[in-house]
Amino acid sequence: xxxxxxxxxxxxxxxxxxxxxxxxxxxxxxxGLSRSLFARDAMGAGSPxxxxxxxxxxxxxxxxxxNVHVNPTSDMEVMAQLRVRNELGGFFGTGTTVDVxxxxxxxxxxxxxxxxxxxxxxxxxxxxxxxxxxxxxxLSAGFQPYRDVIDYENFYGDNRxxxxxxxxxxxxxxARFIRTLAVDAFITRPRGSVLTSSGTYLSDRLLGGASAVxxxxxQWQLGLHHVNLFEVPNSGTMDVAVRNPVHCAVVHHQQSGExxxxxxxxxxxxxxRTWVFAAEDQNDxxxxxAFWELDxxxxxxxxxxxxxxxxxxxxxxxxxxxxxxxxxxxxxxxQPSTFATYTNDQLARRLSVFDLLVDPLLYNQxxxxxxxxxxPFLSNVSPYGDGTPNRMGVFGxxxxxxMKKAVxxxxxxxxxxEVIGQGTENRRRFGRAECRIHWAAPNLLNIEKGVDLxxxxxxxxxxxxxxxxxxxxxxxxxxxxELKAGLSDELTMHVSASNWTASGEEFLSIxxxxxxxxxxxxxxxxxxxxxxxxxxxYKWNKHTYASIQYQWWGAxxxxxxxxxxxxxxxxxILAIDx
Amino acid sequence: xxxxxxxxxxxxxxxxxxxxxxxxxxxxxxxxELFGEFEIIDSLTLSTTSPDFSIDEAVxxxxxxxxxxxxxxxxxxxxxxxxxxxSGFSQALDNGAVVWTGTSSSLPFFELEDCAVALSIANEGxxxxxxxxxxxxxxxxxxxxxxxxAGLPEGALVWRQDGGNMTFQLADDNPLLxxxxxxxGGKVGWDWSLGYIDIPVDFxxxxxxxxxxxxxxxxxxxxxxxxATDQFLxxxxxxxxxxFDDNQANNGADVFGAGNEVxxxxxxxxxxxxxxxxTVPYADFEVKHEGGDNxxxxxxxxxxxxxxxxxxxxASAACPENADRDVQTDVDxxxxxxxxxxxxxx
Numbered sequence: 001x002x003x004x005x006x007x008x009x010x011x012x013x014x015x016x017x018x019x020x021x022x023x024x025x026x027x028x029x030x031x032g033l034s035r036s037l038f039a040r041d042a043m044g045a046g047s048p049x050x051x052x053x054x055x056x057x058x059x060x061x062x063x064x065x066x067n068v069h070v071n072p073t074s075d076m077e078v079m080a081q082l083r084v085r086n087e088l089g090g091f092f093g094t095g096t097t098v099d100v101x102x103x104x105x106x107x108x109x110x111x112x113x114x115x116x117x118x119x120x121x122x123x124x125x126x127x128x129x130x131x132x133x134x135x136x137x138x139l140s141a142g143f144q145p146y147r148d149v150i151d152y153e154n155f156y157g158d159n160r161x162x163x164x165x166x167x168x169x170x171x172x173x174x175a176r177f178i179r180t181l182a183v184d185a186f187i188t189r190p191r192g193s194v195l196t197s198s199g200t201y202l203s204d205r206l207l208g209g210a211s212a213v214x215x216x217x218x219q220w221q222l223g224l225h226h227v228n229l230f231e232v233p234n235s236g237t238m239d240v241a242v243r244n245p246v247h248c249a250v251v252h253h254q255q256s257g258e259x260x261x262x263x264x265x266x267x268x269x270x271x272x273r274t275w276v277f278a279a280e281d282q283n284d285x286x287x288x289x290a291f292w293e294l295d296x297x298x299x300x301x302x303x304x305x306x307x308x309x310x311x312x313x314x315x316x317x318x319x320x321x322x323x324x325x326x327x328x329x330x331x332x333x334x335q336p337s338t339f340a341t342y343t344n345d346q347l348a349r350r351l352s353v354f355d356l357l358v359d360p361l362l363y364n365q366x367x368x369x370x371x372x373x374x375x376p377f378l379s380n381v382s383p384y385g386d387g388t389p390n391r392m393g394v395f396g397x398x399x400x401x402x403m404k405k406a407v408x409x410x411x412x413x414x415x416x417x418e419v420i421g422q423g424t425e426n427r428r429r430f431g432r433a434e435c436r437i438h439w440a441a442p443n444l445l446n447i448e449k450g451v452d453l454x455x456x457x458x459x460x461x462x463x464x465x466x467x468x469x470x471x472x473x474x475x476x477x478x479x480x481x482e483l484k485a486g487l488s489d490e491l492t493m494h495v496s497a498s499n500w501t502a503s504g505e506e507f508l509s510i511x512x513x514x515x516x517x518x519x520x521x522x523x524x525x526x527x528x529x530x531x532x533x534x535x536x537x538y539k540w541n542k543h544t545y546a547s548i549q550y551q552w553w554g555a556x557x558x559x560x561x562x563x564x565x566x567x568x569x570x571x572x573i574l575a576i577d578x
Numbered sequence: 579x580x581x582x583x584x585x586x587x588x589x590x591x592x593x594x595x596x597x598x599x600x601x602x603x604x605x606x607x608x609x610x611e612l613f614g615e616f617e618i619i620d621s622l623t624l625s626t627t628s629p630d631f632s633i634d635e636a637v638x639x640x641x642x643x644x645x646x647x648x649x650x651x652x653x654x655x656x657x658x659x660x661x662x663x664x665s666g667f668s669q670a671l672d673n674g675a676v677v678w679t680g681t682s683s684s685l686p687f688f689e690l691e692d693c694a695v696a697l698s699i700a701n702e703g704x705x706x707x708x709x710x711x712x713x714x715x716x717x718x719x720x721x722x723x724x725x726x727x728a729g730l731p732e733g734a735l736v737w738r739q740d741g742g743n744m745t746f747q748l749a750d751d752n753p754l755l756x757x758x759x760x761x762x763g764g765k766v767g768w769d770w771s772l773g774y775i776d777i778p779v780d781f782x783x784x785x786x787x788x789x790x791x792x793x794x795x796x797x798x799x800x801x802x803x804x805x806a807t808d809q810f811l812x813x814x815x816x817x818x819x820x821x822f823d824d825n826q827a828n829n830g831a832d833v834f835g836a837g838n839e840v841x842x843x844x845x846x847x848x849x850x851x852x853x854x855x856x857t858v859p860y861a862d863f864e865v866k867h868e869g870g871d872n873x874x875x876x877x878x879x880x881x882x883x884x885x886x887x888x889x890x891x892x893a894s895a896a897c898p899e900n901a902d903r904d905v906q907t908d909v910d911x912x913x914x915x916x917x918x919x920x921x922x923x924x
Contacts, residue, residue, distance in 0.1 A: 201789075237787060316605055390605070420601040423609035427600070469613045509606065517606035519646070519667060522613065 027071040032081070032578040033543075036062045037149070037571075038088060039358075041338045044554060044566030048343045057338060060088040065101060066578075076107035115168040121160035122167065122186060124211055127269055127291055127314075127323050128227045128248045131159045132385030134327035134363070135378035136356035142482045142496030142533045145547050145573045146358045153360035154327070161322065162365060163188035163207060178214045185210040190367045193235045203236030205229065207322060207367060213250075223250040225269075229321040229369060239278040242369045246271040246320045261299045268292040273319040273369065275514050285514050289318030289389065309396040316390040316420050319515070321369045324384040328356065329364045331373035337361060343563055350562070353378070353500050353529040354553040370515045376474060376506045377525050380462045381414060381430040391416045393430070408438045422509065423520055426466040434458040449486025456480045462506065474504030474525065492537045501528035503558075526558035535571075543577035607646060617644040620670075622697045622706040630714030631680030636924075637710060638677050641697060642670040650698045651676060653710075657691035671697075680716025681923045685796075685855050687755050688712055719923055720794070720915035723779055723882060727756040731777045733822065737829045738773030741766035743904050746773050746886075754796035754853045759910035762811075762884070763802070765900075767892030772905055774812075774885035776831040777912075778822045781879040786916045788874035789861040793843070794920040795884070798908035800851030806903040809888035810846030815863060817841070817870055817878040833881045839870030848907045855911075857919035876914075884909055 038060035043050065063085040070078045081102035087095035106116035123129055137147065155162035165188030172181045191205040209227035216222055225248040231241035248269030255262045268291070275285040295310035328334075336355045341348055356362060356378075364372075374383035382388045393416030401408045412434040418427040435457050442450040457479040464472035482496040503526045510519035535549030554566035618641070625638035639651055650665040660682045668675070682688055690712050697706040724731045726748055738746040744764030753759040766772050784791060793813065799805050816831075818838035823831050834840050841863035845856050860874050870878075888905040889897035913920065 237789065316601070392600075421604040423604055423606050423612065425602070425604050467610070469609050507609065519607065520609065520612060 026073075027069075029069045029071075030066060030578070031069070032065045032067040033152070034062075034064045034576040034578060035149070036060070036574045039572075040570045042568045043339070044552065044568050046554065046564065046566035048563040048565070050343050052344055052346055053339060053342060058088075059338075060572075062086050062088070067102075073107075075109075075111065077105070079104045079106070113168060113170040115166070117166050119162060119164055120167050120186070120188070121155065121157060122163055122188070122209075123158065123160040124209065124225045124227060125223075125248050125250060125267060125323075126386040127267055127293075127320055128225045128246050129161065129207075129209060129322040130385060130387070131156060131161045131325075131327070132323075132387075133159070134356070135375065135383070136328070136353055142480075142494060142498070142531075142549075143357050145545075145549075145571075145575070148543075148575065149573075150357075150360045150363060154363045154365055156327065156363075161325075161367065163190060165189055165207075178216050179218075180215045182213045183211070190229070201236040201238070203231040203233055203238055203241055205231050205242075205367075209322075219253055219255055221250075221252040221254075223252070224248075225250065227320070227322050229367060233276070233278060241276050241278075242273065243276060244271065244273045244319060244321045244369055246323070256301075259301055261301065263297045263299075265295045265297075266292070267295075271318050271320050273321075273515070285516075287317040287319065287515070289315035291315060291318050291387070293386070304401060306399040306401075307397060309394065311392075311394050312386065312416075313392040313419070314387060314389050316418075318387070318389045319369075319371075320387050321367050323387040324371060324389070325364070325367045326372040326374065326384065327363050328375075329368070329372040330375045332364075334362050339565075339567060342565055347563065349565060350555075352553065352555045352565075353498075354531050354551070354567075357531075370513070371509075371511065373508065376462070376508070376523065377476065377502045377527065378500070379460065380474060380476070380506065381416060381432045381460050390418050390420060390422075391430075392419050393417055406440045406442070408436075410434075410436045421464075422517070423507065424464075424466055424470040426464050426470050428462055428464045428472060431461040432458065449488060449492075451486070452482075452484040454480075454482045454484075462504070472505060472507070474502065474506045476500070476502035476525075490538050490540065492539065493535075494537065495534045496532070498531045499528060500530075502526075524559070527555060527562075529553075529555045541577070544575060546572075546574045548572045611645040614645065616647065616699070616702040616704065618642075618704070618706070619644055622695070622708055624695065624708055624710060627708075627710040628713050629678075629680065629710065631712065631716040632714030634679075634717060635714070636677050636679045638674055639664075639695075639697070640670070640672050640676075641706065642672065643699070645669060647699045648701060650700070652696050652698070653678060654694045654696070655682075655686075655688045655691050655712075656694060658686050658689045660686045660688045662688075677924050679719075679924050680712065680714075681718065681920065683921055685754075685853055688716065690715065718913060718915070718920060720913045720920070721779075721781060721784070723777060723912040723914065724760070724909075725756050725911050725913075726753070726758040726760045728758075730760070730775070733778045735776040735823060735830050736773070737776075738764070739766045739769060739771065741772060744773070745906075745908075746775075749908070752798065752801065754798070754855075754910035756911070759796075759798065759908055761906075761908045762886040763904055763906040763908065765904050766888070767890050767901065769890055770887045772886040772888060774830060774883050775909075776822075776834070776881060776883045778831070778881050779879060781914070782877050784876040784879075784914075784916065786876060787861070788863075788876060789859050790917050791860040791876040792857050792915045792919040793860065794855065794857045794911070794913045794915055795845075796853050796855050796910040797845060797848055798853050798910070799848045799906045802904050802906050804903055805847075805849050805851070806888045806900045806905045807897040808846070809848050809886075809905045809907055810844055811848060811907050811909070812883075812885040812887050813843050813845065813863075814866060814883040814885065815841045815860070815879055816881040816883070817875060818880060819878075822881055830883070831881055834867075834883050836867050837869050838867055839872070839878075840865075840867040841874055842866035853910075855920070857921065859919075882912070884912070 040058040042056035066082045068080045083099045083101045085097050090096055102119040104116055104118040108114050167186035169184035187208040189206050193204050194202040207229045211225045213223040228245040230243045233241040251266045253264045270290045272288045291314040293312040297308040299306045336349055336351055337359050339349055395414040397412040399410040414432040416430040421427045437455045439453045459477045462474040478500045480498040484492050484494040486492050505524050507520040507522055509517050510521055511517050531553040533549050533551040537545055537547040539545040549571045551569045556564045620642035622641045629635045629637050646669045648667050653662045662683050664676050692711050695708040736746055738744050742765040745761035747761055748758050749761045750758045764772055814834050816833040816838055818833040820833050822833055825832050843858055843863045865872055886907045891898050891900035
């Protein structure tokens, strides 16, 4: 059994300190999560000949995340999350780990100023500090248990980044000029000084920021946001350090009428990224960019209709590390956790969408000052979220919830183009249409508890005119359908089918260590990934459920050099919210 | 009310739109150049085709293309089989960008021999060829501690157990480089230690950090039979300023004893056949004895110990198979380099 003494010592110290400083008898309470997961993978009948790899594998684990909350006083709390994890097949302590997963101290000073120290989850605007969803997550009908695991294991809650540091916030009320002012400030350390394999020490990387949001009137709100990702050169032996301050102003107006509520939001800001070199004869590398977005949202008073339209402009040089860092970094060496090689030639199996939907270890939690690589097969329109640089254009959505809320239909449309061409003066044009329909039919097919039908589809188009070297045409369509039939109040049977298809050509940007674009890699995409799944779920409440599923999945590539593959998985999960 | 809101918004949008225009030009290199027709503007040329690296001559390679390409330049020794490779992404090899001083990218080292030169532009299916003849071997940059060509380094001490087939002597039958090397091996059943060589050094001119200071050492094994189980080299570096060998009753130098500032790195196991070249930054050495500031400082190094060790076959019966095997961890060409290891040099 592996016990991390440092973590336990730290928890013990914090608890002891809290108890010592308490003026009253402390309150201790617990919550947490327990999960058992088992997966058995097997080669499908359609897989190419492979007598080298194992035909099937199985793996799983049991874990308990116990959150210990100690309130030494009514305005202070220490929270430690202790994880006990046991791999299936590990007996007598083998394969068992005990870990401190989170440690936070939070409280209020004089009932006015809130603070927290330790692990925290931070978010500002979509252009300053924001954890955008990954490309593979948009379509995951039938994969909610996996989605829960990935988000939980990577701390992806509510588009926040998990950071460690100090944060405080407070709000003020005024009698004149403005109604309230809320202030929030934090300083965190996304990366400590690290010894690399080459024997050099990477510097401490810090992220600091502050927000001030003022309610001017009931209709008008003004917010100012600032974040800065920077490195402390003295804490390492590297001869370069980065600074990336981003400023953003947000003006928000809302107005309620008899039939409609209108909200209009304007974001505008600037960024600056500088690589500061220690050598005096080497000039710093600086790039500055700006952005703005106007979004007008409208909702009917009966909530039946909801629509918005907006315009966004993000300069090519806009860099915001805390908003543009991706959950999936395709420039890193990501490998499938099951059947990493296949065929008798032991080819490296490329990641399929199924791998991305089920494997939490593929995801990134570290903020990076450079733009990470993305995969145009999955998404090419806004790979870095709404803060994707070099984009301008309109977007909008329409949502309808009718038939006594039994039907919910949404359509999102985006038409963007590049601000400046890449490798040519001709600019790419992007289009995206996303449609989502959910129908909760109470009496369909005489099923007692009704049927839920969900259809979700997303189509993307990337085009560029020009000569034969410049011309681009990349199309992708992703569709997913799920049918859920309620057999009782708790027991549900579900069937789902998903498909991801893309074809065309694209040029990937190759950038140096400082983000300068110096080369392009021409890629041809012509493949499709698919998943069929069926299973049963028993749900006690939203976070406590058991699910057993059988999944058939695979990928087909039109290129003959890349053999198709096909696998199956039996999956069981029991999640208990304590 | 609505007009009061819409008009300012439109005004703001109009102002922002002025700053939201399409930009002229393009980002990155031209696609038409990158993926257009490839042309060689200036073919591959060598500054000399008969370099004498021993007098610090170097070969400068140059070529010019009509566009940036991924290129790889390889020099292959036609007799030794040694090779040296350079690669890059650029439109030209010029201005001293690719200079070769006679080093190799891996073992073996180059000899006095003819070499084939190939410049490959893989994406274009183009290979440019040339040849050269090495007339003098490379002077590797660094602090050469021992090459065993003219005997043991000055002041070196050798100690060994009284085992069977013990070597611990100079030899010239199979050197890695030059004419001699130092054999370290034999058979000792009762102890892990077979023997060692202690070398006094003066690195006071070294100013780089420990992470940029590399130990480079050739190690030979497997030529006298199957390598002994768990045979290895224990390299100790002393930063002690005590006298090197004041107490001659000790086995070897005094500066490696307890109380002296000593760092250690194990080359373990030595289980290969033939020569291998080991490179390791000084920063990777662990503390063996605390006796100073515990900060690895290359300029403070005063002595190096290379100890031959192996799993004994008698003492604890841990490795009984070693009763039939001779330990062999011969060494040659101990050199310290700055900023990069030996194979990283141009």
